[in-house]
Amino acid sequence: MIPLCIPEIKGNEWKYIKECLDTNWVSSSGKYVDLFEERFKNYIESSQAVVTMNGTSAIHLALRVLGIGEGDEVIVPSMTFIASVNPILYVGAEPVFVDVCKDTYVMDISKVESLITEKTKAIIPVHLYGNMVDMEPLIELAEKYNLYIIEDATEGLGSEYKMNDGIWKKAGTIGHIGCFSFNGNKLITTGGGGMLVTDNIDLGRKAKSLSTQAKVVEDNNAFFHDDIGYNFRMPNILAAMGLAQLENIEEYISAKKEHARVYDEMLKNIEGISLSKELKNEKRCFWLYALVIEDDFGKSRDELILEMKKNYIETRPFFQPIHKMKPYKDFRCGNLCVTEELALKGINLPSSVGLKKQEIYKVCQVIQNI
Structure with a gap:
């Protein structure tokens, strides 16, 4: 059988994972979590990167840190994997489905504006199968109506888009927040995992806090929680695999x-x-x-x-x-x-x-x- 899409394991995966096992750093603490975030944000050219357990949780976090919730609407293509849409309901908002282009399969920007109402708070463009959404006109719409853009860049990791000023930007770094999945069939994989990226320091810090149960460690090592967070942490052993994949x-x-x-x-x-x-x-x-x-x-x-x-x-x-x-x-x-x-x-x-x-x-x- 010629498979549809399987991972490529050829680098330091065994070496890095073995180090996690040898040192007992297999859970949410350990050097590879920080290293994977640091190297990924450097590659993607974003100021903030937060690892998550999967791409779905990354989108969930993005909606949450942007304050999107009950009574809000989010415009999203109907042709996408369900993970692009489910988190909208997780936060109590409602999806509004927009059509795609016949020759690129991604969000048809010309059909977005007619769907915008006073309830609309965000747009989720999906870079389907690696094809980039035409982002410049989407940004213009978002600025016109004061909307957030959350890029589902999972399938677009490695794709680039040329802005009007001539600068090439990687998928996931054009909107307010970009989200990625590292499932087994993705360009790079951690087995299961995800990443949220943003250039907004406050959004990045809030996402990191919420992804780790909004946990604050006090001087005596006691835990204090200042918000309702989530257990979206990526284990060190998965981050080790992600780092090895990213190197290639x-x-x-x-x-x-x-x-x-x-x-x-x-x-x-x-x-x-x-x-x-x-x-x-x-x-x-x-x-x-x-x-x-x-x-x-x-x-x-x-x-x-x-x-x-x-x-x-x-x-x-x-x-x-x-x-x-x-x-x-x-x-x-x-x-x-x-x-x-x-x-x-x-x-x-x-x-x-x-x-x-x-x-x-x-x-x-x-x-x-x-």
């Missing part, structure tokens, strides 16, 4: 980009296949290689998935529309025709960092034969 991130990004180049070259002339579009002002990390199976391909997307499975190739359909799922079907939304179309036609192909060129050839040959 540029190599991983280069591999993903090369995989995408080969895929593009082999698939671009097949009738009935639409490849994603890269904006002029973005550099994509190509976390998952994505394309759309059009009506004139000859088989449906789901028929293709079954044929690929018969050839021992793992694929995955695009995320299904959240606004059609039972817990969310009654929330406000715009016209989501593109989201619903892509949900029926979009497919992700094998995209592991360690994917071999001959495996890409096999995937593409099977598609050509079909």
